[in-house]
Amino acid sequence: MVRMIHALEHRRVLLSRLIRNNSTILLTILPVALFAGCYAFVSDETAPEWTDPIGARNDIAAIASGTGGPGAAVYNARCAVCHQMNGKGIRGVYPSLVGSDITLGDEQLAVLIILHGLQGPIERDGVKFNGVMQPWKNDLSDQEIADVTTYIRTSWGNSASEVSLEMVQEIRDRTRSKIGAFTEEELLSTL
Numbered sequence: 107m108v109r110m111i112h113a114l115e116h117r118r119v120l121l122s123r124l125i126r127n128n129s130t131i132l133l134t135i136l137p138v139a140l141f142a143g144c145y146a147f148v149s150d151e152t153a154p155e156w157t158d159p160i161g162a163r164n165d166i167a168a169i170a171s172g173t174g175g176p177g178a179a180v181y182n183a184r185c186a187v188c189h190q191m192n193g194k195g196i197r198g199v200y201p202s203l204v205g206s207d208i209t210l211g212d213e214q215l216a217v218l219i220i221l222h223g224l225q226g227p228i229e230r231d232g233v234k235f236n237g238v239m240q241p242w243k244n245d246l247s248d249q250e251i252a253d254v255t256t257y258i259r260t261s262w263g264n265s266a267s268e269v270s271l272e273m274v275q276e277i278r279d280r281t282r283s284k285i286g287a288f289t290e291e292e293l294l295s296t297l
Contacts, residue, residue: 176249177254177256178257180257181254181261184245184246185254189201193261193262194262197233198233198235199237200235200237201230201233201235203262204264205264206230209259209264211266213267213269213273214277214296215293215296215297216255216259217269217273218277218281220241220246220251220254220255221241221242221277221281221284222241222281222284222286222287223240223286223287223288224238224287224290224293225287226289238287240287241287248274248275249271249274251274252271252274255274256268256269
């Protein structure tokens with residue numbers, strides 16, 4: 107897994123250099139290639155088939171919501187990419203939310219992490235993680251944070267109390283001036 111991460115980072119650096127060194131050429135060729143690609147498989151003889159955009163939006167919402175109410179919809183759309191649909195994360199990359207002390211403990215901790223993010227190093231069940239979880243304070247409403255936190259605390263065998271909208275509002279107001287993600291030490295010192 108570490109090799110894969112290093113290989114991806116190496117590719118990112120090479121791509122960044124390629125773009126930096128050849129930006130004029132790329133910026134000239136890219137629009138032409140994209141424009142040509144758009145028409146590569148289109149015939150002017152056949153009118154394009156119209157699909158209902160509202161129906162498409164409803165399909166996407168149905169996929170995102172799954173079961174479990176509004177918290178599941180937020181989780182599936184925002185959290186499952188890293189923490190996976192089963193909440194177990196990816197060993198050594200993204201920590202599990204199943205049975206986690208942070209998930210099941212003081213509900214303020216989960217809300218603080220969702221609002222402001224968390225940056226490692228951390229250790230869970232003998233596995234070390236050293237990454238950054240992005241903050242969601244600018245992307246999720248207080249109600250969405252309450253819903254997703256409740257969903258996480260009551261799914262996959264977790265059985266902790268629900269999180270209220272009022273609690274999220276109070277925590278957001280209290281920590282509004284927080285800049286950057288919490289470290290685990292900072293997070294625990296908030297209790």
